[in-house]
Amino acid sequence: MEIKVLHQIMEWNEDVSAEVRKVLKEKNICMINLMGSPGAGKTSLLTALSERLKADWRIGVIEGDIAGQIDAERIAALGLPAVQLNTDGACHIEAMSIQNILPLLPLEDLDVIFVENIGNLVCPAEFDIGEALRITLLSIPEGDDKVEKYPLMFTETGCLVLNKCDCLPYFDFDEARVAANYETVNPGAPLFKVSSRTGEGIDELAAFLSEKIRKVTAG
Amino acid sequence: MEIKVLHQIMEWNEDVSAEVRKVLKEKNICMINLMGSPGAGKTSLLTALSERLKADWRIGVIEGDIAGQIDAERIAALGLPAVQLNTDGACHIEAMSIQNILPLLPLEDLDVIFVENIGNLVCPAEFDIGEALRITLLSIPEGDDKVEKYPLMFTETGCLVLNKCDCLPYFDFDEARVAANYETVNPGAPLFKVSSRTGEGIDELAAFLSEKIRKVTAG
Numbered sequence: 001m002e003i004k005v006l007h008q009i010m011e012w013n014e015d016v017s018a019e020v021r022k023v024l025k026e027k028n029i030c031m032i033n034l035m036g037s038p039g040a041g042k043t044s045l046l047t048a049l050s051e052r053l054k055a056d057w058r059i060g061v062i063e064g065d066i067a068g069q070i071d072a073e074r075i076a077a078l079g080l081p082a083v084q085l086n087t088d089g090a091c092h093i094e095a096m097s098i099q100n101i102l103p104l105l106p107l108e109d110l111d112v113i114f115v116e117n118i119g120n121l122v123c124p125a126e127f128d129i130g131e132a133l134r135i136t137l138l139s140i141p142e143g144d145d146k147v148e149k150y151p152l153m154f155t156e157t158g159c160l161v162l163n164k165c166d167c168l169p170y171f172d173f174d175e176a177r178v179a180a181n182y183e184t185v186n187p188g189a190p191l192f193k194v195s196s197r198t199g200e201g202i203d204e205l206a207a208f209l210s211e212k213i214r215k216v217t218a219g
Numbered sequence: 220m221e222i223k224v225l226h227q228i229m230e231w232n233e234d235v236s237a238e239v240r241k242v243l244k245e246k247n248i249c250m251i252n253l254m255g256s257p258g259a260g261k262t263s264l265l266t267a268l269s270e271r272l273k274a275d276w277r278i279g280v281i282e283g284d285i286a287g288q289i290d291a292e293r294i295a296a297l298g299l300p301a302v303q304l305n306t307d308g309a310c311h312i313e314a315m316s317i318q319n320i321l322p323l324l325p326l327e328d329l330d331v332i333f334v335e336n337i338g339n340l341v342c343p344a345e346f347d348i349g350e351a352l353r354i355t356l357l358s359i360p361e362g363d364d365k366v367e368k369y370p371l372m373f374t375e376t377g378c379l380v381l382n383k384c385d386c387l388p389y390f391d392f393d394e395a396r397v398a399a400n401y402e403t404v405n406p407g408a409p410l411f412k413v414s415s416r417t418g419e420g421i422d423e424l425a426a427f428l429s430e431k432i433r434k435v436t437a438g
Binding site for chain 1: 287339367
């Protein structure tokens, strides 16, 4: 019975995500779904990327959190339109929430919407929210066994970003292990090494995203 | 409809967790549910604690992971009875899984069972698995805003352990902020600062757990 219900919810989510995707296509907006563990550095990465991308693209942000508006305040401080979604306990964002939030953003004036998903390496990967691209963020302190332990998050993503790479000297983190496991579950998908703190690798990731945004917004 | 179904599953989980608790009481076993984000250091903490506790207590371990048996192998290497539970995608452990696993452990020869829950700061907090104590693990690199963002995990726990404290000099982590927020959502609950790597604080945490195990196993 549990499985059947899950299936119904999933089907409903897929219907709504298709509607979200249709709206975004009409408005020529590229929506990017940013996922990772609590504390992987999603908001800091968004901040660093926005600095690089805002000269070329008009950016809006949906901040997902179970409670509070800490992250939306950080983004609003950058001068970007931001909406805080509180899931009130739910462990992921569903397409219905995005559908309800989109009218709160100035869609006519946006090229790209970043959605910062709930900090969770499991559940968000199961829910298509209508995005054009998924980014999975893994930070060095989390350890090098995460692709093996949480495969779906790495299988379903458009790219993998290793964050907090300035910490590599201080942790036992085998980059080759992660790269090999990622290639196994998601062959050919790109991997970026970055540090939001030092700026390392942010330009390369921003260039990759710009190319994606260009393709999507060209219609 | 979604809420109703969740409620049914929760009620069912509560029935089973009561059965699990009854079995453990009959066997005078203290079950401890260890929760935290991916990469917070749950397995390393278990390893460090086991070294301290194994002289006084007979320890068994249930390792929860979505996939793989990396962690159970690490525990078995310590000479402790370990069972790997693979949830095959599910983001938390439910009481039914514990009920099915218990007969696989040598219950007559155990005083304490550690359950390492799925790496997830959200969903596991919602599910009573029949434990006598919950430990929530938060590692320094995850950041100091986690109590505000993921309140249930910190409200429902028997103690909070700040792990990787040897990293404090390298991260912007405000201990006072975490302590104050934790005191707000869980007044009077203990907080431990540890580093599994350096051993800092492990003795104090082990002493706290020994006292808890003593009370529970005394019946």
